[in-house]
Amino acid sequence: MTSRPEMLNRVTPWSGALALEFLTISSDCAVMRLPWRDDLAAFEDAMLLASGAIATLIDQACGMAVMARFDRQVVISTLNLKIDHVRPAATASSVTVEARCYHMTRNIAFVRADVWDTDPGALVAAAQGSFAFRRHPSP
Amino acid sequence: MNKPFPSGDILAHSPFAAFLGVEMDESDGAHLYRLVERERLVGNVQLPALHGGAIAAFLELCCAAELARVAGLHTPPRPISINLQYIASAGPVPTFSKPQVRRIGRRVAVVHGEAWQLGPDKPICAAQCEFRI
Numbered sequence: 001m002t003s004r005p006e007m008l009n010r011v012t013p014w015s016g017a018l019a020l021e022f023l024t025i026s027s028d029c030a031v032m033r034l035p036w037r038d039d040l041a042a043f044e045d046a047m048l049l050a051s052g053a054i055a056t057l058i059d060q061a062c063g064m065a066v067m068a069r070f071d072r073q074v075v076i077s078t079l080n081l082k083i084d085h086v087r088p089a090a091t092a093s094s095v096t097v098e099a100r101c102y103h104m105t106r107n108i109a110f111v112r113a114d115v116w117d118t119d120p121g122a123l124v125a126a127a128q129g130s131f132a133f134r135r136h137p138s139p
Numbered sequence: 140m141n142k143p144f145p146s147g148d149i150l151a152h153s154p155f156a157a158f159l160g161v162e163m164d165e166s167d168g169a170h171l172y173r174l175v176e177r178e179r180l181v182g183n184v185q186l187p188a189l190h191g192g193a194i195a196a197f198l199e200l201c202c203a204a205e206l207a208r209v210a211g212l213h214t215p216p217r218p219i220s221i222n223l224q225y226i227a228s229a230g231p232v233p234t235f236s237k238p239q240v241r242r243i244g245r246r247v248a249v250v251h252g253e254a255w256q257l258g259p260d261k262p263i264c265a266a267q268c269e270f271r272i
Contacts, residue, residue: 050155052196
């Protein structure tokens with residue numbers, strides 16, 4: 001992975017396959033969006049985003065929130081991720097995630113993430129995870 | 140809402156499962172779920188390693204499918220929570236799981252699943268899921 005958002009979907013095929021979009025990134029926070037698509041539906045005739053697609057959005061945004069803390073490339077691996085699916089997203093709706101890296105030690109980053117469909121105050125999912133990171137090996 | 144489907148047939152009725160590439164093998168009464176090797180599942184092209192989100196999606200899907208099969212559900216179970224522990228980096232090769240339904244209550248069911256690639260004794264990720272049924 002890379003610290004440059006615009007390169008994300010090129011170097012991260014699974015994020016590209018889901019067409020994840022970058023909205024904003026700040027010093028410890030990443031906001032990303034998963035656009036609705038028929039082939040991401042959980043089940044036929046139910047226009048609901050699959051929870052696995054939302055899990056990908058969360059994992060990716062958490063990683064980006066950790067990267068936002070650095071001005072150089074780091075390799076990030078997820079150690080643990082807990083996702084609460086608070087309620088189903090609205091029919092055929094895209095979802096947005098805001099992930100914040102709220103604490104970091106020498107090698108471990110701690111991240112929280114909120115997911116909503118239309119109103120940031122009405123969550124679809126909430127997540128918390130820990131991530132290991134190391135400097136990118138020199139070329 | 141969701142149309143009923145034959146029990147244990149979640150994967151065949153999930154567009155996302157097809158997109159992800161999850162299959163089930165039924166042999167000797169055991170159910171083995173497989174995440175087909177696909178270039179699009181990669182999260183880190185340099186290692187290369189599968190995306191943590193793809194592994195999470197695989198484990199949650201096969202836990203739901205196994206629950207529907209064991210409990211004879213005709214509508215998809217809805218995930219409440221999933222807790223994922225990533226144990227080792229996953230290469231771009233097929234991934235397997237044989238989830239275990241730990242409890243089926245009146246409203247909530249608990250399912251555990253581990254994913255592996257080289258063998259069941261070398262897990263790459265473990266998931267604990269609760270579903271509303």
